[in-house]
Amino acid sequence: xxxxxxxxxxxxxxxxxxxxxxxxxxxxxxxxxxxxxxxxxxxxxxxxxxxxxxxxxxxxxxxxxxxxxxxxxxxxxxxxxxxxxxxxxxxxxxxxxxxxxxxxxxxxxxxxxxxxxxxxxxxxxxxxxxxxxxxxxxxxxxxxxxxxxxxxxxxxxxxxxxxxxxxxxxxxxxxxxxxxxxxxxxxxxxxxxxxxxxxxxxxxxxxxxxxxxxxxxxxxxxxxxxxxxxxxxxxxxxxxxxxxxxxxxxxxxxxxxxxxxxxxxxxxxxxxxxxxxxxxx
Amino acid sequence: xxxxxxxxxxxxxxxxxxxxxxxxxxxxxxxxxxxxxxxxxxxxxxxxxxxxxxxxxxxxxxxxxxxxxxxxxxxxxxxxxxxxxxxxxxxxxxxxxxxxxxxxxxxxxxxxxxxxxxxxxxxxxxxxxxxxxxxxxxxxxxxxxxxxxxxxxxxxxxxxxxxxxxxxxxxxxxxxxxxxxxxxxxxxxxxxxxxxxxxxxxxxxxxxxxxxxxxxxxxxxxxxxxxxxxxxxxxxxxxxxxxxxxxxxxxxxxxxxxxxxxxxxxxxxxxxxxxxxxxxxxxxxxxxxxxxxxxxxxxxxxxxxxxxxxxxxxxxxxxxxxxxxxxxxxxxxxxxxxxxxxxxxxxxxxxxx
Ligand SMILES: Nc1ncnc2c1ncn2[C@@H]1O[C@H](COP(=O)(O)OP(=O)(O)O)[C@@H](O)[C@H]1O
Ligand SMILES: [Mg+2]
Numbered sequence: 001x002x003x004x005x006x007x008x009x010x011x012x013x014x015x016x017x018x019x020x021x022x023x024x025x026x027x028x029x030x031x032x033x034x035x036x037x038x039x040x041x042x043x044x045x046x047x048x049x050x051x052x053x054x055x056x057x058x059x060x061x062x063x064x065x066x067x068x069x070x071x072x073x074x075x076x077x078x079x080x081x082x083x084x085x086x087x088x089x090x091x092x093x094x095x096x097x098x099x100x101x102x103x104x105x106x107x108x109x110x111x112x113x114x115x116x117x118x119x120x121x122x123x124x125x126x127x128x129x130x131x132x133x134x135x136x137x138x139x140x141x142x143x144x145x146x147x148x149x150x151x152x153x154x155x156x157x158x159x160x161x162x163x164x165x166x167x168x169x170x171x172x173x174x175x176x177x178x179x180x181x182x183x184x185x186x187x188x189x190x191x192x193x194x195x196x197x198x199x200x201x202x203x204x205x206x207x208x209x210x211x212x213x214x215x216x217x218x219x220x221x222x223x224x225x226x227x228x229x230x231x232x233x234x235x236x237x238x239x240x241x242x243x244x245x246x247x248x249x250x251x252x253x254x255x256x257x258x259x260x261x262x263x264x265x266x267x268x269x270x271x272x273x274x275x276x277x278x279x280x281x
Numbered sequence: 282x283x284x285x286x287x288x289x290x291x292x293x294x295x296x297x298x299x300x301x302x303x304x305x306x307x308x309x310x311x312x313x314x315x316x317x318x319x320x321x322x323x324x325x326x327x328x329x330x331x332x333x334x335x336x337x338x339x340x341x342x343x344x345x346x347x348x349x350x351x352x353x354x355x356x357x358x359x360x361x362x363x364x365x366x367x368x369x370x371x372x373x374x375x376x377x378x379x380x381x382x383x384x385x386x387x388x389x390x391x392x393x394x395x396x397x398x399x400x401x402x403x404x405x406x407x408x409x410x411x412x413x414x415x416x417x418x419x420x421x422x423x424x425x426x427x428x429x430x431x432x433x434x435x436x437x438x439x440x441x442x443x444x445x446x447x448x449x450x451x452x453x454x455x456x457x458x459x460x461x462x463x464x465x466x467x468x469x470x471x472x473x474x475x476x477x478x479x480x481x482x483x484x485x486x487x488x489x490x491x492x493x494x495x496x497x498x499x500x501x502x503x504x505x506x507x508x509x510x511x512x513x514x515x516x517x518x519x520x521x522x523x524x525x526x527x528x529x530x531x532x533x534x535x536x537x538x539x540x541x542x543x544x545x546x547x548x549x550x551x552x553x554x555x556x557x558x559x560x561x562x563x564x565x566x567x568x569x570x571x572x573x574x575x576x577x578x579x580x581x582x583x584x585x586x587x588x589x590x591x592x593x594x595x596x597x598x599x600x601x602x603x604x605x606x607x608x609x610x611x612x613x614x615x616x617x618x619x620x621x622x623x624x625x626x627x628x629x630x631x632x633x634x
Binding site for chain 1: 331333352353354356357358359360362364366367368369370379380382383384427428431
């Protein structure tokens, strides 16, 4: 009797044992540094709330936070506008075509972050093919493309669109085709079909995709720094500057903590409405 | 006066012929059932009428107007699918309001109309519920109300009762029939269940392998099947291979039974191979031959009891025969017993095909 219960107990321990390496890794490389950052934000250069006061009231910081949110919002919107039709195309295509589109869409996942970013620099640069194309059609004074809000937004949309597409596609694929047929037989077409039936049914996918893209975009660092305009900084870039150039570890940490809190708030609101577990499909 | 006309419809998927020369006319208000085994082309025909599939050749007309070139949303045809197709994000009343909404009926008036329709299908006070809060039978009723609320020119039902259990099924059969009569809507009902087809239809269209095998009223289909397939598909029957020996004396010779006299028909030719059908309830079981009837010796093999009646299955020579007896009579018979079966020539129906 006791032997049996011992055995089941041991069995129940197994999953936890398997998780240990990951848990140790997370504690050493994530939890501990995070606590360190939190502590620094209050203690560097000395024990005060001054870092937070500046982070929340300083005009520059406020401007950068607002810009970060606006950029993330705009990128999310672009991802949605690009991703929704593509996801729809995938859901109505044959299995093979859908997989092909998925492969093309996720191609950017298989190339390194930096390579992708530099590829954009080449494409959009002053001697790049796009400028050449402008000149070829007779626009002699092409607009500045690289190091603008345009170039960083474009690159971020490119990187983040797959998250949006996969979230929406996974919901679209599960929609019973009979629902669409019913709607058509009842008199719905085009716009009204989309508005009254298809959009509401795919809303969970849209919500998932948007939250995921928005939250990831809030913390984007490399892309805006390398491709964006220096005047349109995002918060991660600003934190980087604080640490690299001014060695202001306290200030940088405080900004990081504020960003973290904002992100947590968004995820909490989302969780209340939809459940975080749904975020990953 | 025909209202719905299917004219020479063919449908191929690549090499595969799904429908082969389907022709059919239905009168206004008629309840027509498509009956046939799975894969015989019933759904395909329905989808061509509804406009979701395109016929390879042939045309569909309603009230003399060809439907060719009209998209599904332009056809004004109500459909109930097997798994209902209710919108999960809308309440029952909103679901029923939907087709009116698509026809630009104002929300207040439309919802009122939807509630009236729900009342007609026996779902008063259920309008605020979402589909997942309704039972299978209730969802079925909502789907029916939704397909009828916009006064469609035609109602199509594709195996709508397939997912329900037996009692609910019978209840819904009566219910659908009642609503269909009340509204007088021309209806095509698809099923592979012959009792369902028999109990509900004005006329039954029997499908087999993409062709229409026979079109007839339920009782005609039962008593005067034109093909061996129909005779075997509808109800229990004894089908006996025979060769016509004398069309004037109306006799055919069959293995193990010898010369068998059949009911009057104009279809028999001398020397022709035919099928003779005798329904089990048209035969009698007795210990000894009965005078004035045609008798044969049968060895009883199995007795299937249904309570009020029983089916006695046995062998005449190598020929399997089925006889239906009343439940009370079954006590006199035992398995492996020899007994007598008998019939009159009236009960022997000749099928030429
Ligand atoms: N899209 C399709 N492609 C190829 N074959 C099909 C398609 N749709 C139906 N069929 C074939 O057509 C035949 C008739 O199908 P269906 O009308 O659904 O039969 P039923 O409704 O009588 O069960 C079946 O053999 C089916 O496999
Ligand atoms: Mg079918």
